[in-house]
Amino acid sequence: MMMAGSNFMKLSFASRSENEAFARVAVASFASQLDPDMNELTDIKTVVSEAVTNSIIHGYNNRSDCTVTITARIEDETLYLTVEDQGEGIADPEQARQPLFTSKPELERSGMGFTIMENFMDRVEIETEIGKGTMVRMTKRIESKKALYN
Amino acid sequence: MSLHIEIEKGGRKTLIVRLAGELDHHTSEIVKAKMEEALEREGSIHVILSMKDLTFMDSSGLGVILGRYKQITGMGGKMVVCDIHPSVHRLFEMSGLYKIVSVQDNERQAVSSLEVVS
Numbered sequence: 001m002m003m004a005g006s007n008f009m010k011l012s013f014a015s016r017s018e019n020e021a022f023a024r025v026a027v028a029s030f031a032s033q034l035d036p037d038m039n040e041l042t043d044i045k046t047v048v049s050e051a052v053t054n055s056i057i058h059g060y061n062n063r064s065d066c067t068v069t070i071t072a073r074i075e076d077e078t079l080y081l082t083v084e085d086q087g088e089g090i091a092d093p094e095q096a097r098q099p100l101f102t103s104k105p106e107l108e109r110s111g112m113g114f115t116i117m118e119n120f121m122d123r124v125e126i127e128t129e130i131g132k133g134t135m136v137r138m139t140k141r142i143e144s145k146k147a148l149y150n
Numbered sequence: 151m152s153l154h155i156e157i158e159k160g161g162r163k164t165l166i167v168r169l170a171g172e173l174d175h176h177t178s179e180i181v182k183a184k185m186e187e188a189l190e191r192e193g194s195i196h197v198i199l200s201m202k203d204l205t206f207m208d209s210s211g212l213g214v215i216l217g218r219y220k221q222i223t224g225m226g227g228k229m230v231v232c233d234i235h236p237s238v239h240r241l242f243e244m245s246g247l248y249k250i251v252s253v254q255d256n257e258r259q260a261v262s263s264l265e266v267v268s
């Protein structure tokens with residue numbers, strides 16, 4: 001549901017690891033309208049990287065012929081992000097959120113993906129269904145712009 | 151958006167690994183392969199990660215660093231990180247990496263900190 005007056009974008013791309021950099025730079029460019037400072041911009045790039053990497057590695061098991069979709073919306077001073085795949089889904093999303101938890105220990109994963117998303121964003125929600133896919137919704141209010149005017 | 155890696159010996163048992171660019175899932179595989187190969191070839195047990203121009207890292211980067219940390223501490227070695235970019239500093243702080251690796255301002259200090267232990 002797009003509200004009148006809000007700006008938005010949608011981006012779909014192949015589930016290839018080289019697109020992780022593309023995705024975070026694209027979202028950061030879009031978010032730059034909110035005038036984020038360097039830390040906020042890094043936070044946004046990092047969480048996009050985490051969610052897209054999860055879709056590729058876990059959602060699609062490293063298959064490169066699937067699609068990852070990102071939407072971003074700006075409303076007032078807040079960035080609303082979704083990262084979606086039509087992959088395997090997450091059996092236990094609460095467990096996936098635990099720091100250091102990884103379903104693929106053999107791959108040298110740090111298990112910090114969701115912990116980073118939760119730390120760098122104001123809100124993180126996971127919608128997932130086995131065999132259907134996963135959507136991660138995140139929001140972040142950009143504070144730096146406000147501070148400038150005060 | 152690529153990653154550059156440069157590896158050189160920084161002492162008898164020390165490797166200096168200079169990373170520049172962006173370390174994510176895509177580029178972490180290269181870093182893992184190159185570091186494992188160099189550790190074996192040089193017989194090194196200590197690693198200095200020099201990251202002045204590494205402007206981005208995510209949890210995949212943490213994974214490869216933790217993997218090498220386990221590998222070298224298993225051989226009795228130490229890992230030192232230096233010249234950390236502000237954006238990577240936030241990730242290290244948040245993830246607790248600073249609690250396990252030692253931190254130095256620059257490569258020279260990192261090398262001398264290891265000369266004391268080896």
